[in-house]
Amino acid sequence: MTVTAPDSVLDPTSWNILTSMPKLSALTMSAELEALAATRDDIVVLTADLASSNGLDAFQRAYPDRFVNTGIAEQNMMSIAAGMASTGLIAFVSTFASFASLLCAEQLRTDLAYTKMKVRVLAHHAGISMGFYGTSHHAVEDIAVTRAMGNMTVVSACDGNAIRGLIRSTLDIDGPAYIRIGRGAEKPVYDTIPNFEHGRFVRLREGRDATLIATGIGVKAALDAALALEGDGLAVRVLDAAYIKPLDTDAILAAARETGAILTVEEHNPYGGLGSAVGEVLAEAGVGIRFAKKSLPDDYALVAPPTHLYRHYGLTGEGVATALKQLLAR
Amino acid sequence: MDNAILPRNRDADIRQLERKADWIRLETIRLVEIAKSGHYSSVFSCAEMFAALYYHTLRLKPTEPGWADRDRFLLGKGHAAIGQYPILAELGYFPTDWLDTYTRLGSPLGDHPDMNKVPGCDFSSGSIGHNLSVGVGIALAAKMRRQDYLTWVMIGDGELAEGQVWEAAMAAAQYGLSNLIGIVDANGMGLDGDMPDVMGIEPVAAKFESFGWSTDEIDGHDMEAVIAAFDRAQAATRPHMIVARTKKGKGVGFMETTPYWHLGFLGPADKAMAVAEIQARIDA
Numbered sequence: 359m360t361v362t363a364p365d366s367v368l369d370p371t372s373w374n375i376l377t378s379m380p381k382l383s384a385l386t387m388s389a390e391l392e393a394l395a396a397t398r399d400d401i402v403v404l405t406a407d408l409a410s411s412n413g414l415d416a417f418q419r420a421y422p423d424r425f426v427n428t429g430i431a432e433q434n435m436m437s438i439a440a441g442m443a444s445t446g447l448i449a450f451v452s453t454f455a456s457f458a459s460l461l462c463a464e465q466l467r468t469d470l471a472y473t474k475m476k477v478r479v480l481a482h483h484a485g486i487s488m489g490f491y492g493t494s495h496h497a498v499e500d501i502a503v504t505r506a507m508g509n510m511t512v513v514s515a516c517d518g519n520a521i522r523g524l525i526r527s528t529l530d531i532d533g534p535a536y537i538r539i540g541r542g543a544e545k546p547v548y549d550t551i552p553n554f555e556h557g558r559f560v561r562l563r564e565g566r567d568a569t570l571i572a573t574g575i576g577v578k579a580a581l582d583a584a585l586a587l588e589g590d591g592l593a594v595r596v597l598d599a600a601y602i603k604p605l606d607t608d609a610i611l612a613a614a615r616e617t618g619a620i621l622t623v624e625e626h627n628p629y630g631g632l633g634s635a636v637g638e639v640l641a642e643a644g645v646g647i648r649f650a651k652k653s654l655p656d657d658y659a660l661v662a663p664p665t666h667l668y669r670h671y672g673l674t675g676e677g678v679a680t681a682l683k684q685l686l687a688r
Numbered sequence: 689m690d691n692a693i694l695p696r697n698r699d700a701d702i703r704q705l706e707r708k709a710d711w712i713r714l715e716t717i718r719l720v721e722i723a724k725s726g727h728y729s730s731v732f733s734c735a736e737m738f739a740a741l742y743y744h745t746l747r748l749k750p751t752e753p754g755w756a757d758r759d760r761f762l763l764g765k766g767h768a769a770i771g772q773y774p775i776l777a778e779l780g781y782f783p784t785d786w787l788d789t790y791t792r793l794g795s796p797l798g799d800h801p802d803m804n805k806v807p808g809c810d811f812s813s814g815s816i817g818h819n820l821s822v823g824v825g826i827a828l829a830a831k832m833r834r835q836d837y838l839t840w841v842m843i844g845d846g847e848l849a850e851g852q853v854w855e856a857a858m859a860a861a862q863y864g865l866s867n868l869i870g871i872v873d874a875n876g877m878g879l880d881g882d883m884p885d886v887m888g889i890e891p892v893a894a895k896f897e898s899f900g901w902s903t904d905e906i907d908g909h910d911m912e913a914v915i916a917a918f919d920r921a922q923a924a925t926r927p928h929m930i931v932a933r934t935k936k937g938k939g940v941g942f943m944e945t946t947p948y949w950h951l952g953f954l955g956p957a958d959k960a961m962a963v964a965e966i967q968a969r970i971d972a
Contacts, residue, residue, distance in 0.1 A: 402832070423832060426863070434821045434855035441825020444803070444811055445756070445833075449825075468815045469822060473803055 375410050382542030384518035387480050388416040390525045391450060395421050404439050405452045406432045412452050412482050413542070432457045436465035436477075443475035448529070454488070455481035455538060459500030470534040471507040477534045478525065484514075485574060485625030486654065486671075487541035489664035498654050501573075502630025504536040505603045512603040514538040514632075516577035519548035524600060527554035538602075540575055541664065547577050547598070557604035565595035568682055569613035569620045573599040573632050575673060576623030576652070582675025583682060594682065599624075599632050610639045619648040621682045625673055628653045648688055652681045694779075696747040696759065696838075697919060700740075702911050708739035709911070710970045713939050715774035715787075717962060720953060723791040727799070729937035729949040731771030733875035734842060736909050737932060738768075741840065742775045745918045750780040753807040757837050762823050764843035765873060766800035766813030773797050773806070781808035817850025819843065820870060824856050827868040827927075838922060842871040846878040849887045854899065860927035861900025869921045870901075870929040873908065875936035877947040896929040908932030940965055 379385075395401045395417070404426040409415040418425040428435040432453050439449035451458070458481040459466070470477045481500060488495040504512050511531050515521040521539055528535040552560060559571065563584050572580035577598045584594040595617055597609055613620055620640070622633035633651030640649055654671055668674050672681060712735040720726030731738075741761060742748075749755040763769060770790070777784040782796070789795035796805035800814030811822050823841035830837055847853060860868050878886040889895075893903040902924050906913045914932070921928045936950070937943030940962040954962060 402829075426828060428855070428859055429862075431852075431855035431859070433852050434824075434859060437818045437821030437852065437856070438825035438828065438859065441811065441822035441827075442829045443825075444822070445826055445829040447829055447832075464815060465818065468812070469818055473812050 379410075379413055382413065384521070384540065384544040385413040385482065385542035386518040386521045387450075387452065387482075387525070387539070388413045390522040391417050392420050394525070394529070395424060400447050401450070402426065402442055402447050403450045403452070404428060404435050406430055406435045406457070408453055412480070414452055432462050433465050436462045437469045439477045440465070440469040440473065440475045443477050444473070449475075449477045450480055451477060452480040452482060454495060455484035455497035455500050456495055459497055459503050459536070463503050466504065466510070466534070466536070467507050471509045474509050474533040476532070478528060479534065479536045480539060481536060482539040483541045484538045485540070486659045486667050487575070487625070487664050489667055490661045492661060493658045496659055498625070498627045498659070499630070500536070500538065501602055501624070501626050501632060502634070505630065505635065509533040510603065511535040512538070513601050514573040514599065515540070516574055516598055516600070517544045517547045518542075519546065519551045520598075520600060523548070523552040523554045526551070527556060531556070538574060544575055545578050547581065554600050557601050557606060559597040559599050559601065559606040559609045561595065561609070562598055563594065563596035565593035566617055567592045567594060567619070568686060569595040569597060569617045570623055570678065570682065571597045571599050571610070571613065571620060571632065571636055572623035573602060574625050575668065576625060576678070579668075579674050579678045580623050583678035586675055586679045587682065602632055602635060605635050605639065607639050610636055611643055611645065614640060614645045614647045619686055621650050621652055621678070621685050623652045623673070623678055626653050628656050648685050650681065650685045652678055691749075691751050694746070694748040694750070696745065696922070698744055700744040700915075702915070705739045705743055705915070706736070706911050707970050708743055709735040710939065710966050712738055712771045712774060713966050714963060716771050717954065717959060719770050719773070719787060719790045721959070722788070723799070724953050725951065726770055726953070727767040727951055728940075728954075729943050730765060730768045730844070730875070732938045732940065732943065733934040733936045734765075734768055734873040734908065734932075735771060735939065736911055736914055737842065737871060737873065738771055738775060740911065740914045740918055742779065744915060746840070747837070748779070750808065753781055757835060759837050760810040760823070760826050760839040762811045762819040762839070762841040763801060763813055764816065764819035764841055764847055769799065769801040769809075772801065776806065776808040779808070782806070816844070816847045817852045820853050820856035821859070823868055823870070824859050824863070824865060827860070827865040828863055830867050831863070831865070838867050838869060840869045840871065842873055845872055845874040845876065845883055845889060845892065846886070848872065848889045848892065857896060857899040857901065857927075865927045866925050868927045869924070870927070872929060872931045873934055874931055875934045877936040877950070879947065879950045881947050893929070893931045901927045901929045903929045903931060905931045905933065908934035909938055939969070
């Protein structure tokens with residue numbers, strides 16, 4: 359590493375990649391992987407010139423011999439990880455979700471999923487969390503793409519503790535896992551590292567009037583919405599769809615049966631994501647309830663800071679509460 | 689079969705290896721007969737190298753395909769797997785009668801090799817351009833864990849048009865992978881014609897040299913040259929690329945002159961002619 363502390367900076371409002379990292383407290387991958395690597399020798403970490411952005415430079419400093427930087431060559435990185443996994447290693451590859459899921463879709467499918475390699479794709483900065491960087495850096499199709507791959511496990515973390523919990527719960531899965539991660543500024547949902555059960559949603563809030571099934575940043579928005587709707591006399595169930603594939607069919611059907619209305623919440627295109635997956639379950643079970651998807655539009659996001667975009671597209675407590683009231687008024 | 693390890697660089701008679709290469713051609717013709725479609729000429733260009741690798745060069749343990757210390761062989765040009773299957777069967781990786789199921793419903797043996805179905809296949813392939821990267825990963829893993837197996841990856845010259853090959857070439861040099869050996873089966877033809885017309889890639893060896901590899905350039909049908917190059921490659925101190933000049937369709941006269949036997953089927957009269965030509969060499 360050649361990065362050094364910016365000791366020549368005078369202005370306290372200055373910042374750079376290095377100094378901004380402590381603010382991104384939800385990027386917990388390195389802490390978890392360092393802890394794992396301390397107890398097992400089969401963990402390797404790869405990145406494509408983004409270690410200083412995803413925080414895995416800390417892993418690199420701790421375990422330089424188990425860290426591979428491929429340069430800006432994400433497809434190469436995926437296939438290298440596949441080769442390493444074929445020898446019995448568990449390879450954690452990290453890059454922006456847009457590149458992981460779209461640029462590398464074929465490597466994911468052919469080299470990781472078809473072959474059942476134990477590669478964990480840490481797909482960070484998912485959704486529109488890169489804000490004004492624009493569409494090239496947004497991943498709003500990644501759930502649809504990865505969920506359609508046989509042997510692929512798809513999970514989605516709503517905060518820093520969830521990332522650590524999902525790394526743990528997917529560690530021993532045969533075959534690859536796509537781990538969808540935000541930009542690291544997510545507000546906490548979990549106080550401690552949750553113990554995720556394979557293929558199960560987490561019930562974060564009980565309720566019998568409606569259910570919000572949310573994933574990623576949608577979870578915090580759903581919790582905020584449920585809290586706000588309490589004032590309106592509504593008891594809203596909130597489920598964290600940490601596992602998207604396999605999908606918690608039981609929890610979906612129970613929510614339909616017990617609450618009669620489901621709104622899904624996700625930072626994704628309306629097609630092929632969590633909402634589509636939940637809708638498929640309901641339709642195939644012949645369950646006719648009030649159902650809607652709160653997602654991004656089938657379009658490319660405007661340019662804005664991420665929090666402004668979330669407000670604009672209604673992926674906030676207020677936006678989700680409004681959408682749920684509309685659903686219940688149907 | 690016993691549990692013996694087939695050691696690296698085992699004694700082999702050049703004439704016997706040449707016969708093996710022609711036997712691979714005959715087996716390819718036989719299996720294409722089952723599928724009614726196949727990549728004859730892509731196998732024929734690398735048949736000598738298949739024979740040299742499996743009957744001389746590679747350290748193998750056919751009774752334990754997943755043996756951690758085996759040398760790896762990845763076939764980037766996966767459409768030549770039809771020439772690899774008969775060898776794997778003969779070495780005891782799987783029953784020879786599997787060959788008779790080639791491409792039929794539920795067979796482990798398809799046009800492209802599946803590592804989870806074909807014992808002895810070290811990594812699946814089919815999408816051109818991936819396997820050199822996979823080989824980089826396998827070689828990196830050996831360095832990390834201080835294992836001494838070698839990783840061999842055979843790619844086609846048409847495959848060199850894929851950008852990922854050059855990403856892999858960069859990474860291999862960056863990580864000093866002297867345990868990675870590439871072979872370019874430079875048969876000079878893609879599906880659509882001669883390489884210079886489809887997409888010029890020469891000078892191949894100079895390109896890899898400039899990416900930090902050591903290289904060797906040989907006649908890929910000269911068994912003595914192949915063996916010598918494979919032996920030399922194992923002493924390389926950098927990632928090493930063997931550019932093997934070959935002829936697509938080599939060994940069957942009427943296939944050597946056109947790119948269109950990349951994929952095809954031989955009717956009875958043409959098959960008899962091809963088999964007679966090959967068999968005559970074996971019997972000579």
